[in-house]
Amino acid sequence: MSSRDGFDICVIGAGVIGLAIAYELAKKYKNQDVSIVILERESSFGQHVSSRNSEVIHAGIYYPTGSLKAELCVMGRELLYSHCEQFGVAHQKTGKLIVAKGTEAYALAKVKENAIANGVLDLQLLDRVELQKLEPNIEADMALHSPSTGIIDSHGYMQSLLRLAENLGVQFSPYSRVEKIDTDADAFVVHCQLDENRSPEHYEFNCQQLINAAGLEAQSIAQSVSAIPKNTIPKLHYCKGDYFDYRRRNPFSHLIYPMPEANTTGLGIHATMDMSSQLKFGPDTEYIEKVDFRIDGNKAKAFAENISSYFPGIDAGDLKPAYSGIRPKLSGPGEAAADFEIQEESVHGLSGLIQLFGMESPGLTASLAIARYISNRVDL
Template identity: 40%
Template sequence: MERVDAVIIGAGVVGLAVASVIARRDREIYVLEKETRYGQGTSSRNSEVVHAGIYYPPWSLKARLCVRGNAMIYRICRENNIAHKRLGKIIVAENEAEIEQLETLLKQGRDNGARGLEMIDEDRIREFEPLVRGEAALYSPSTGIVDAHGLMDHFYRVARRNSGGDPLVLDTEVTGLHPKGDGYVVETVSGGEPFSIEARVVVNAAGLYADRVAEMAGIDIDEAGYRVHWCKGDYFSLTGRPPARMLVYPAPPTDGVSLGIHTVPDLTGRLKFGPNAYYVDEINYKVESRVEDFWRDIVSYLPSVRVEDLHPDMSGIRAKLQGPGDPFRDFVIRHEEDRGLPGLINLIGIESPGLTSAPAIAEMVGEMVDEIL
């Protein structure tokens, strides 16, 4: 059986970012991906927003890694010609209660280190976006959008360059993970055939299936709080001239499940709206929401949008640790040595702001891997 230094399970943006950091010519690594292309799950079905770090408690990994990742993403994009736009964002309040909510977010965002945040009044809103309606807004100049596929392509190129080969193994689904000696046996089905490999380090970056991989290693995922809840979000595209250039968000819903249905501009100038949030028991990417429900949320801050101009576009699924009715849950980024599993690093619940945080997560995991190897 072949033995390598490290196996990364999952070739989404986080798995590829980790590969780009830990790959070296004196290390043998594999990145195992069950699909026939990398980045086919949550990494390619999201809003492609570069978040500032506003929404998350100051003590959380989400806050720290989002703020760090925001700066890293823009630097990576500038230095490697990856398409991106620092559009800026306004979170719009419609009444006094929502203004108070945004003032709380302003303080939290500043505590987190998010850059350039300020409250703006109705006149400033109209200067930014004449068609947006609101009494006040929280302005975030460092929020933007990025070509997620371009970012993943970059991480993959760096991983190949650093390793001196191609670490990516596609069409390979992990079916078992067992401790053996000072490492792990990773059992897979690759191209329809069973295949096993030994690894000193295993990084579980399996996204929607990360809890199942942790369970394969013998972790009680309910006791550990690792069970992933699939939370779907739909998007509707808009025909005609976009009524806003920036990212425009409502005050976030109080349930904490999503950030609300917002504008989703892309790098070509098209505009979508989304995502909403509802928990599901199966993976499918059909848009299942009613357009009328979307439209009612949108016209609260963009009253010029007509329901007949909205059309089903796409959907994505979040890997949330927060189940229905649960409080805030942070990322799990953990070396499981104290569970008797040295060399296993679990990345679980890597939902938003996972794209923004990806290079910072990789930096953190890279330090863990260096300590082990």
């Protein structure tokens, strides 16, 4: 942290969304003597939700038409592919198959209808024979093929965002935990606790524009803002998703998804791969009370049962616990899926404060579009 008194813009959280926002704002205010800082409590960027996901670049198929999730995913996907091409971030347009049984034909047609309404126009309906040609190890009667779905090296992507932002003058401040935020006449006073080995241990500074992109902690940061009406802060539900690695050779060349769960709580235990073609299955959905990333290895049996509905060759013994992630959901068990919630002055009454809540999937895909959306609302 520099010794100056303040910054024009402060972004809290160096996950993929905070990094994308800082980069977009740095481009907007290039050569304009606007100072931007990203505060991150960890030693480095992307240690939380952004490094515990499927790393899928989603097409934008399932989200309700007109929702922020739908609009920002479709726009973000294109921005993300261009960014990857331009800055050499590893990615692959693998394509994805949503596989279904004959009894699910109507539901699958509805998925396609929704995708078209969202502007996803490249889906193709495949019959059993066409599907078998593409993926002989899959057992299903039909599938929707999404050629614009892909995978990305999310760490490499975040690294590129940070490097680009820093090149434009953004200051990255790791080991800086935001403790509370006071509101002054025309500025926010941000109170930080620095890593215990750093001096000084406490630090506070002013900023004019504050962006709360703290992921699972967005609500607790919001609670710490003096003068904010507490009833504007949405309830947070932790929804955990576990992944299991497949011990054998990857038998698929596409990402394979079953039909989505009720209320699209999750997209079903799907088969996805990383850039080294390591196949993994997940995530499941489990609402939990507190953050806990442990995986119960006994779940392998239930996973295998679920996966066998489209991949009969699966054996529980081939599944090895890999990692888990926690979705910062705004909808509780059994409730309809909630949209991203991006709150501005019109909601909480504080000029210069933007807060992002419920940034679950497709937040990685949508990150650059979210950043543009925020940038359009920042006016120094």
